[in-house]
Amino acid sequence: MNVNEVEEQMEEEEFEEELHETIGYLLMEVREMLAVFLLVVGHNTRYCLIRKTFDRSHYNTSQNFNKVLKALHSIVADMMVKPGAAVPEKIRESTRFYPYFKAACNFDLEFIYVLSGWEGSAHDLSVLTDALSRNNGLKVPQGKFFLVDGGYPNRRQFLAPFRGVRYHLQEFTGQGRHPEDAKELFNLRHASLRNVIERIFGIFKSRFKIFKTAPPFHFKTQTDLVLACAGLHNFLRRECRSDEFPVETETEVLPSSSEQVYEDGNFDQLFDTQEQQRANANAWRDAIANQMWSDVEHVVNIN
Structure with missing residues (x-):
């Protein structure tokens, strides 16, 4: 091996060593950036403590946080769960809910769609209208519907409870507080299914403690942060299942099947006015409510 070949080999070895060091530094930098982001959103840690922990300037800490936020925000749409065409197993295998409810829901406590940026005082219908009008907005699968609370008007794609009737689960708790008519039974089962929404937000706030209070960022950063954390929540639900959805105990005795099935095609006639649509x-x-009540009365009469 001549001198030139030796020098070329030494240069290649030096280059490979520098390359490995650079890659190692970049990986360490990425891990540090992710650690900074998780400390801020997961523990509501302030920049002043993070600067001391990682021996970084305020500017560097802020830059690292925003780089991760930007990266997560760019892929959040792909991290949202798409509603499937099939009726969810939790509904299909429960005689309390099927065939009455065929909701486009997710019982794995994952977000399907998140619209961030509206003020808390905004009317529910205004937020829903905005979500439906966007190009990448909320989509309702064919033949399915979402369960909504009493703040929304009742529509074919958004099934609301009966107003002026007992609804919340605690209102049915205790001896002698069972549903007394079709509307109360409907509301009880409606609330039982919607309870998953309350639980997902409870887990979300427990996981990301930064949302316990108003995040100390500009409004645009706050809206991006909600979306990024929703996507991160879905990722953690899929990859780190430490908060499994518990199996609920069936408390009602219902028939094993029902002959009447409520398909969207039974009511697909178009109407000219909102009043007709509401009716x-x-x-x-x-x-749906009357069929539920009829099924329960049928079982009671048999027994």
């Missing part, structure tokens, strides 16, 4: 949706809800 149609209310009639559909009444039919």
Whole structure:
């Protein structure tokens, strides 16, 4: 081996060593950036403590946090769960809910869609209208519907409870507080299914303690932060299942099947006015509630 070959080999070895050091430094830098982000959102740690922990300037700490936020925000749409065409197993295998409810829901405590940026005082219907009007907005699968609370008007794609009727689960707790008519039974089962929404937000706030109070960032950063953490929440639910959805105990005795099935095609006639649409949706809800009550009375009479 001549002198030139020896020098070339030494240069290659030096280059490989520098390359490995650079890659190692970059990996360490990425891990540190992610650690900074998780400390801020997961523990509500302030920049002043993070600067001391990692021996970084305020500017560097802020830059690292925002780099991770930007990266997560860019992929958050892909991290949202897409509603499937099939009826969820939790509904399909429960005679309390099926065939009455065929909701486009997710029982793995994952977000399907998140719209961030509206003030808390905004009316629910305004937020929903905005979500539906966007190009990448909320989509309702064909033949399915979402369960909504009493703040929304009852529609074919958004099934609301009966107003002025007992609804919350605690209102049915205790001896002698069972549903007394079709509307109360409907509301009880509606609330039982919607309870998963309350639970997902409880887990979300426990996981990301920064949302316990108003985050100390500009409004635009706050809206991006909600979306990024929602996507991160879905990732953790899939990859780190430490908060499994518990199996609920069936407390009602219901028939094993029902002959009447409520398909969207039964009510797919188009109407000219919102009043007609509301009347149609209310009639559909009444039919579901009455069928539930009829099934329960049938079982009681048999027994």
